[in-house]
Amino acid sequence: MKTVTVVGASLAGLYAARALREQGFDGRLVVIGDEPHRPYDRPPLSKDFLAGKIEADVLALEGPDDSLEADWRLGSVATALDRTAREVVLAGGERIASDGVVVATGARARSLAESGDLAGVHVLRTLDDAHALKVELVPGARLVVIGAGFIGGEVASTAKALGLDVTVVEAMPTPLAGPLGVEMGAVVSGLHEDHGVRLRCGVGVRSLVGRGNVEGVELADGTLLPADVVVVGIGATPNTEWLAQSGVQLGNGVECDRQGRTSLPGVVAVGDCASWHEPRLGRPHRVEHWTGAMERPAVAVASLLRGPDSGSSPTDGGDSKIPYFWSDQYDVRIQFAGHAAQADSVTIEEGSAESRSLLAVYRRGDVPVAALAMNQARLFGRWRRQLNAAASA
Amino acid sequence: MIRVCPVSALSPGESLRVDAEPPIAVFHTEDGEILAIDDTCTHQDASLADGWLEGCEVECPLHGSRFNLRTGRVDAPPAKKPVRTHDVVIEDDHIYVELSDEEPNLPPGVTLGSRS
Numbered sequence: 001m002k003t004v005t006v007v008g009a010s011l012a013g014l015y016a017a018r019a020l021r022e023q024g025f026d027g028r029l030v031v032i033g034d035e036p037h038r039p040y041d042r043p044p045l046s047k048d049f050l051a052g053k054i055e056a057d058v059l060a061l062e063g064p065d066d067s068l069e070a071d072w073r074l075g076s077v078a079t080a081l082d083r084t085a086r087e088v089v090l091a092g093g094e095r096i097a098s099d100g101v102v103v104a105t106g107a108r109a110r111s112l113a114e115s116g117d118l119a120g121v122h123v124l125r126t127l128d129d130a131h132a133l134k135v136e137l138v139p140g141a142r143l144v145v146i147g148a149g150f151i152g153g154e155v156a157s158t159a160k161a162l163g164l165d166v167t168v169v170e171a172m173p174t175p176l177a178g179p180l181g182v183e184m185g186a187v188v189s190g191l192h193e194d195h196g197v198r199l200r201c202g203v204g205v206r207s208l209v210g211r212g213n214v215e216g217v218e219l220a221d222g223t224l225l226p227a228d229v230v231v232v233g234i235g236a237t238p239n240t241e242w243l244a245q246s247g248v249q250l251g252n253g254v255e256c257d258r259q260g261r262t263s264l265p266g267v268v269a270v271g272d273c274a275s276w277h278e279p280r281l282g283r284p285h286r287v288e289h290w291t292g293a294m295e296r297p298a299v300a301v302a303s304l305l306r307g308p309d310s311g312s313s314p315t316d317g318g319d320s321k322i323p324y325f326w327s328d329q330y331d332v333r334i335q336f337a338g339h340a341a342q343a344d345s346v347t348i349e350e351g352s353a354e355s356r357s358l359l360a361v362y363r364r365g366d367v368p369v370a371a372l373a374m375n376q377a378r379l380f381g382r383w384r385r386q387l388n389a390a391a392s393a
Numbered sequence: 394m395i396r397v398c399p400v401s402a403l404s405p406g407e408s409l410r411v412d413a414e415p416p417i418a419v420f421h422t423e424d425g426e427i428l429a430i431d432d433t434c435t436h437q438d439a440s441l442a443d444g445w446l447e448g449c450e451v452e453c454p455l456h457g458s459r460f461n462l463r464t465g466r467v468d469a470p471p472a473k474k475p476v477r478t479h480d481v482v483i484e485d486d487h488i489y490v491e492l493s494d495e496e497p498n499l500p501p502g503v504t505l506g507s508r509s
């Protein structure tokens with residue numbers, strides 16, 4: 001391979017570029033990113049950065065030892081992948097001939113159709129989003145967070161600590177029921193009320209009201225929640241539109257086998273935009289967690305460099321690790337590994353729901369399939385290892 | 394010197410956190426070595442004593458950075474800075490830590506005294 005182009009210059013793109021060099025690729029390496037910034041870390045955007053504890057410079061993902069000798073195209077949008085010519089097409093028309101392509105375009109925050117263009121309504125995905133939100137998080141302001149997922153939960157927790165009056169609204173009856181299951185979703189989202197943040201569940205948003213600036217959130221049951229600032233945290237959509245005509249198979253993200261190979265030879269996908277085949281669920285599964293975006297590029301790059309005759313069936317080999325993520329809310333570190341959807345029971349093995357310090361194990365029959373911890377990092381680490389060992393056996 | 398505990402209280406494969414400023418993590422490796430480093434990961438705020446000990450390396454429980462316990466060197470990212478190491482002295486079957494006088498590499502956002 002002479003040229004490999006990495007599209008998306010964030011966590012997964014950077015780790016793909018590093019993996020290419022580490023695995024001996026010495027050809028031309030092009031990295032395309034539509035944001036003007038060098039790769040930066042997103043998790044602190046809802047935590048320490050939003051809280052004002054750290055500055056933007058410490059979000060840099062690259063270190064002093066990075067010597068990728070890559071051709072960085074920052075502020076450039078990839079608009080298409082031309083499979084016949086094997087070219088990545090940039091806005092403006094430039095075409096980059098590429099023998100290999102790593103798709104790492106991530107995801108973008110979903111917005112609320114109802115929000116119109118009122119000022120004071122935010123999503124949180126990028127550094128620019130975080131800057132814009134941060135200046136509005138002033139003590140005493142009324143914040144309504146729409147969506148009690150992890151990002152919504154973290155924003156609520158950070159804003160509360162900054163002295164805002166915070167309400168979280170969630171359309172589902174139990175927050176986090178998807179990732180954590182109903183039982184543990186209720187325990188983790190109980191943190192809001194513990195800390196004086198109001199949580200309204202099972203009611204959707206009808207409209208955002210205000211003139212110029214947002215003034216309130218009207219719920220489906222007619223309640224009007226006054227608001228000076230609104231954060232919409234209702235999930236993310238994979239950035240795959242640019243591949244629509246490419247012939248790469250798309251579903252909920254770029255569909256890949258267990259090594260990150262897409263339906264087009266020479267094209268792999270990693271990170272939040274990618275839906276790798278998940279044997280435990282028997283289908284492609286898009287994972288939107290930091291650790292997967294960091295670890296999987298090495299697997300995908302290896303399969304890319306091995307070339308088309310690395311053969312084997314689409315479900316062979318590859319990444320057998322179970323997905324892992326963490327979230328920091330209030331003073332609690334939440335860690336989860338596995339798939340809650342596989343489980344038919346969950347038991348607290350250590351600590352208790354009331355103390356907000358616990359280790360819970362999810363099982364299907366007798367077999368552990370996932371683990372959740374609240375402030376139990378050591379025990380969680382052991383469980384995660386065991387689950388991974390069982391998964392690769 | 395900080396008195397940690399009797400050697401017999403820290404079995405091979407185990408680690409413990411000492412509440413100093415900043416906190417210290419003490420490890421007893423499977424090979425019988427006792428080693429001490431700053432407890433706080435240099436990447437973000439996580440306790441390395443809660444990490445996974447393998448050989449003479451610890452893996453951070455939050456994002457998996459690996460640090461060499463003898464040298465403090467980063468063996469796997471995302472951490473970029475080494476962790477400070479401390480000398481360990483065994484006297485009368487007790488573990489003592491001689492605090493390093495180098496500057497600690499605390500993660501951004503964590504300062505001395507900021508942790509509860």
Ligand SMILES: Cc1cc2nc3c(=O)[nH]c(=O)nc-3n(C[C@H](O)[C@H](O)[C@H](O)COP(=O)(O)OP(=O)(O)OC[C@H]3O[C@@H](n4cnc5c(N)ncnc54)[C@H](O)[C@@H]3O)c2cc1C
Nearest residue numbers: 008010011012034042043078105106107271272289290325
């Ligand atoms: C506020 C926040 C907090 C988070 N907290 C946690 C946490 O606590 N724990 C956890 O596990 N995960 C967390 N995450 C998730 C984690 O940050 C993501 O999983 C990770 O960023 C995914 O990396 P990625 O490189 O795949 O995608 P992204 O980081 O989304 O990067 C994709 C990049 O590609 C660019 N791009 C998109 N389309 C194009 C195009 N056509 N041409 C060129 N460039 C393009 C995008 O602009 C972006 O820069 C958090 C995310 C956010 C936003």
Ligand code: FES
Nearest residue numbers: 434436437453456
């Ligand atoms: S906190 Fe240790 S690796 Fe991130």
